[in-house]
Amino acid sequence: MRPRSLWKLIRILATFAVLIALWFLFSGSFSPASILTGIGCSALIALISYNTFIDEHEAARNMVFPRLLPALAYPFRLVAAMYAASFRTLASVLSGRVSPRVVHFRSRLKSDIARVALAEAITFTPGTISIELDEDHFIVHWLNATTRHSARAGDEVKGPLEAAIKRIWV
Amino acid sequence: MTDPQAIAELTRELAVSGLCAVAALFAIAGTIGVFRFPDAYTRLQASSLTGTTATFSVLAASLVASPSIAIAARVVVIVIFFLVSNPTTTHIIARYAWKSGLDPWTDSARRRGRGEDRP
Numbered sequence: 001m002r003p004r005s006l007w008k009l010i011r012i013l014a015t016f017a018v019l020i021a022l023w024f025l026f027s028g029s030f031s032p033a034s035i036l037t038g039i040g041c042s043a044l045i046a047l048i049s050y051n052t053f054i055d056e057h058e059a060a061r062n063m064v065f066p067r068l069l070p071a072l073a074y075p076f077r078l079v080a081a082m083y084a085a086s087f088r089t090l091a092s093v094l095s096g097r098v099s100p101r102v103v104h105f106r107s108r109l110k111s112d113i114a115r116v117a118l119a120e121a122i123t124f125t126p127g128t129i130s131i132e133l134d135e136d137h138f139i140v141h142w143l144n145a146t147t148r149h150s151a152r153a154g155d156e157v158k159g160p161l162e163a164a165i166k167r168i169w170v
Numbered sequence: 171m172t173d174p175q176a177i178a179e180l181t182r183e184l185a186v187s188g189l190c191a192v193a194a195l196f197a198i199a200g201t202i203g204v205f206r207f208p209d210a211y212t213r214l215q216a217s218s219l220t221g222t223t224a225t226f227s228v229l230a231a232s233l234v235a236s237p238s239i240a241i242a243a244r245v246v247v248i249v250i251f252f253l254v255s256n257p258t259t260t261h262i263i264a265r266y267a268w269k270s271g272l273d274p275w276t277d278s279a280r281r282r283g284r285g286e287d288r289p
Contacts, residue, residue, distance in 0.1 A: 078253070093202055093219070120257040129211065132265060
């Protein structure tokens with residue numbers, strides 16, 4: 001089998017796996033009729049939409065498919081980071097003292113999906129909003145800026161989340 | 171109160187009330203911040219306190235309170251969609267403000283005596 005058609009088959013199967021997992025989550029029943037309907041509908045939708053769901057050009061598989069254990073641990077780290085940042089933002093709301101600044105920095109992440117995940121994580125933690133993402137270049141609005149130095153600002157804004165995302169994708 | 175099931179139920183109710191109290195705290199603080207902060211970007215930061223932390227706390231409370239695995243799984247799916255969709259809306263607003271050339275407020279602008287005078 002040629003690599004191109006193998007990649008196509010893998011993309012169809014991955015889309016199908018996600019759809020069938022969602023079907024079981026939402027239906028919550030395991031009767032034969034429900035399982036058959038789920039398999040049929042998931043296969044049909046996977047055949048139609050695999051090309052939009054997983055882009056063809058991201059040919060390296062570890063750039064799309066997450067590594068399981070870090071992907072399971074990541075939401076907990078994200079939520080912990082969110083609560084920590086929330087209490088800092090709460091303090092600056094109550095005191096009224098802010099030093100907002102727009103900072104530019106780069107990321108070491110390679111794949112599109114990992115960069116988007118980092119941008120979402122930055123916006124998800126209160127106190128930082130990602131304004132622009134262009135290739136590996138981030139523009140971030142930072143509520144309590146401590147520095148104007150771009151590399152140091154990048155390290156403080158990204159925190160440990162960039163390393164956590166790098167363990168999931170690349 | 172030596173019945174283990176009753177103790178588990180009580181712990182669960184306490185956790186749910188605690189999470190709802192945290193949600194209320196952050197929702198109020200976010201609303202105060204929207205009125206208190208000087209420009210669109212910083213107000214967006216304050217509103218993300220309401221939009222993210224308070225909403226997530228309510229979702230976590232409903233996860234703890236959910237009576238069966240099937241409903242808990244649905245709450246988990248809602249949380250995953252929330253993790254993806256909520257930062258996107260905030261980003262769109264900030265990006266629109268940035269693209270339209272809105273200058274971010276800085277504390278040095280206040281020191282030089284121009285810009286807004288509010289904290």
